[in-house]
Amino acid sequence: MGTEHGTELKTLRPEEFDRWWDHLVRAFGGGATPAEERELDRSLTEFDRSLAVWDADTLVGTSAAFSFRMTVPGGAVLPTAGVTMVSVAATHRRRGVLTSMMRRLLDDARAKGEPLAALLASEPAIYGRFGFGTATLQLDAEIDTGRVTLTLPPGTEEVRVRYAPPADVLKECEAVYATLVPRRPGMLARQPGWEQAALLDPESEREGASALQCVVAERDGEVTGYTRFRTKMGWGPGGHDGTVTLEDLAGLDPATEGALWRFLFGIDLMTKLSLRGRPVDEPWQHLVSDIRRCGRRLRDAGYVRLVDVGAALAARTYQTPVAVVLEVEDVFCPWNAGRWRLTGDARGASCERTSDAADLALPVGGLAAAYLGGVSLLSLAAAGRVRELRPGALTEASVAFGSPVAPWLPHGF
Structure with missing residues (x-):
């Protein structure tokens, strides 16, 4: 798969792991890493979900995903792409390398039926443009x-x-x-x-x-x-x-x-x-x-992305009954964009496409931030990230989306 400026994105091969890992270490400051850590990461790496970007024979980008399952409000455990190992060589910034990798990772997650993606951000400013929202604190x-x-x-x-x-x-x-x-x-x-x-x-x-x-x-x-x-x-x-x-x-x-x-x-x-x-x-x-x-x-901790808005919203439960039409903006994953009718309560939910008038409008990153129940839609609205189009809809949805237990990402990856 080609990217901008002549680079090429390929699936990582096992024999390339050490070179791939060395590139990653350099991108994160170049400190020595213990052999035990390298070998554990080698054993956990899913090579069919790991990517390398090449400029001729020079490795200039790395990324990967783990096949995780994450708990959502109500106790369901959803397939989740754990995005990780993301690096771009300092020599190849602003050439579309990161965008090409995120495109592939999210497309693959969708093809695998994973409604969610998650990551821990070394630089939080990077991932908002790809639809991730800060969903857990630590x-x-x-x-x-x-x-x-x-x-x-x-x-x-x-x-x-x-x-x-x-x-x-x-x-x-x-x-x-x-x-x-x-x-x-x-x-x-x-x-x-x-x-x-x-x-x-x-x-x-x-x-x-x-x-x-x-x-x-x-x-x-x-x-x-x-x-x-x-x-x-x-x-x-x-x-x-x-x-x-x-x-x-x-x-x-x-x-x-x-x-x-x-x-x-x-x-x-x-x-x-x-x-x-x-x-x-x-x-x-x-x-x-x-x-x-x-x-x-x-501190900020887990960043979440809704890969499939309908499936993700239908999979969790809601603290109080909610019936709301959401107008979702999603430039990077346009299959999510548009209006969704969410109906749910503490027993379950459904979320389907609709042509009805919207009650709330928000970007997919804002929806992702609120998804696990740790960030209120009301607070996002106060920051201008949610617009109330039907009076009363914001409070109704904000209460329903909450979680009685704070969300928590228990370990890094």
């Missing part, structure tokens, strides 16, 4: 565990926690994760092989911290939760000043989560707990004694 925090205490949920004392080698309890931890997937929009059902990403632990990436550690929570002999973390010793004028860095935490019930947080807050010689990429509504925020000493920060 919470980072630096908690002063030397001064912040916890009020624990009932039943915490019934939960036992114990250390275990991470690989030895991987199966049990994955069972907990799988149970949680339908409960929160944005979560990804783990595809075969992806469980190994949680165990990736190259020493060169630890920055002086310990090897990956794991503690599991049990009740009546059954694993009900787990946490993976690292510790890093430190000393200051007042004595010990170590940091616990949380890599992952999951629990099936409040008492299990409480037991795991209590463990992390109480590790000897540690005075800080560092969290990255957590759900914005995670319950620990209501257990701590002093939220101001928790250093919370919000």
